[in-house]
Amino acid sequence: MIELAPDALRGSYPPLVTPLRDGEVDYEAYAQLVEMQVREGSHGVVVNGTTGEPTTLTLRERTRLVATAVKAAAHRIPVVAATGSQSLAETLELTAAAEEAGAQAALVMTPYFVKPPPRGLVEYYLEVGRRSRLPVLIYHIPGRTALEMKPDTVAQIADRLPNLVGLKHAANDLGFVTAVLHRLGPAFRIFAGLEELSFPMLAIGASGLMNAVGNIAPRRVADLYSAAARGDAVTARRLHEDLFELNQAVFFDTNPIPIKYMMKRLGLLPSEEHRLPMVAATAELAERLDGVLRRARLLSAA
Numbered sequence: 231m232i233e234l235a236p237d238a239l240r241g242s243y244p245p246l247v248t249p250l251r252d253g254e255v256d257y258e259a260y261a262q263l264v265e266m267q268v269r270e271g272s273h274g275v276v277v278n279g280t281t282g283e284p285t286t287l288t289l290r291e292r293t294r295l296v297a298t299a300v301k302a303a304a305h306r307i308p309v310v311a312a313t314g315s316q317s318l319a320e321t322l323e324l325t326a327a328a329e330e331a332g333a334q335a336a337l338v339m340t341p342y343f344v345k346p347p348p349r350g351l352v353e354y355y356l357e358v359g360r361r362s363r364l365p366v367l368i369y370h371i372p373g374r375t376a377l378e379m380k381p382d383t384v385a386q387i388a389d390r391l392p393n394l395v396g397l398k399h400a401a402n403d404l405g406f407v408t409a410v411l412h413r414l415g416p417a418f419r420i421f422a423g424l425e426e427l428s429f430p431m432l433a434i435g436a437s438g439l440m441n442a443v444g445n446i447a448p449r450r451v452a453d454l455y456s457a458a459a460r461g462d463a464v465t466a467r468r469l470h471e472d473l474f475e476l477n478q479a480v481f482f483d484t485n486p487i488p489i490k491y492m493m494k495r496l497g498l499l500p501s502e503e504h505r506l507p508m509v510a511a512t513a514e515l516a517e518r519l520d521g522v523l524r525r526a527r528l529l530s531a532a
Contacts, residue, residue: 231392231394231418232365232393234395239367239396241439241456242438242439243274243308243438243444244272244448245275245276245281246275247263247445247489248260248282249499250504255287255291256500259499260299261301263498264299267307267444267448271453272444275303275307276310277312277333278292278295278311278313278324279337279369279440280400281442282312283504283508286506287505289320289324293328296309296327296328296331300332300333308335310333310335310337311325311328311337312336312339313337314338316342317341318354322361326362329362329363335365335367336362336365337398337440338355338367339374340369340372340377341375342376345376348379348383348386351387352386352390355391356387356390359387362393363393364393365396367395367397367421368387368394368397370401370406370423371400372400372401373400378401381410382413385413385414388414395418397418397421398420398421398422398423399431399436400423401423401424402427404431407434419437419438420436420437421437422436423441425441425442425480428451429458429467432454432455439451439455442485443476443480445486446493453465457469476522479492479519479522482518482519483515487515488511490504495516495520
C-alpha cells in the first residue's frame with residue numbers, strides 16, 4: 231500500500247448533493263456548497279457519491295462536477311471523486327477525468343446489478359487502479375449494489391494493488407471493519423458510510439466519515455470526527471447522540487430526498503429538485519422532517 235501523509239484521507243468528507251435548476255445541474259450552487267463545507271470545517275468533500283444522485287447524471291455532468299469542486303476547493307480541502315459506474319469502460323473514463331481535474335482520490339463503487347464473483351471483483355479493481363495514479367478507495371454499499379464484499383476479497387485486492395488505500399463501508403457490519411483493519415493495518419483508511427454507525431466505527435478504528443448529514447450539519451459531523459480522533463469519547467458520544475435523529479431522518483425516504491428537502495428548508499438549496507425516478511418529499515414527509523430540524527436546533531437558526 232502506498233504511504234499517505236498522516237492526515238491524508240482522514241476526517242469528515244460529506245458526499246455533496248447535486249443542485250438542479252429547471253432540469254439542469256446548477257454548478258454555481260454546487261460551488262457554493264463546497265465553499266460552505268470549507269467554512270464549516272469539513273476535512274474534504276465527496277463528489278458524485280450516492281447522495282449526489284450520480285446515476286441520474288450524464289458522464290459529462292459528473293466530470294464537470296468534479297472540476298467544479300476542485301476549483302471551488304482551491305487546495306483548501308481535498309476532493310474525492312466517486313467514479314464507479316455499471317461498466318468498466320465508464321468507470322475508467324470517469325476515473326481518468328477525475329485525475330485530470332485534480333481530484334485527490336477516487337472512490338469506486340462495487341459494480342452494481344451484475345453481481346460478479348469475487349475473482350471478477352478483484353480483477354475489476356486491479357484494472358481500474360492500475361490505470362490511475364490516484365489513491366483508490368472501494369465503495370462498499372451492498373444495499374444499493376446487491377453485492378457484498380468479504381474482507382478476504384478486499385485483502386486480495388490490496389495485496390496486488392499498491393494504490394488501494396481504503397474503503398467506504400456503508401453496511402451494518404462492524405465485524406467487517408475489524409476484520410479488514412486486522413488484515414491490512416490501521417493505515418488502511420476506512421470511512422463510515424452509514425450515519426448511525428459513525429461513532430461506533432470511529433471507535434473501532436475508522437479513519438473518517440462520508441455521511442449525508444454533513445450536508446446540513448457539517449460542523450457537528452466534523453466535530454464528532456475530531457473528538458473521536460483525539461480520544462475524547464465523552465464529547466464524541468454526546469455529538470453522536472446529538473446527531474442521532476438527523477442521522478435517522480436521512481432514511482425516512484430514499485436518500486437524498488430527505489436531505490434535499492431539509493437543505494431547501496434551511497436555505498442551503500434554492501429548491502429540492504430531483505430527476506426521475508427520484509421525486510421531492512411528500513407533504514407528510516416534509517412535516518416530519520420539519521420536526522427533526524426544530525429538535526436539532528437548526529430550523530429556528532435558519
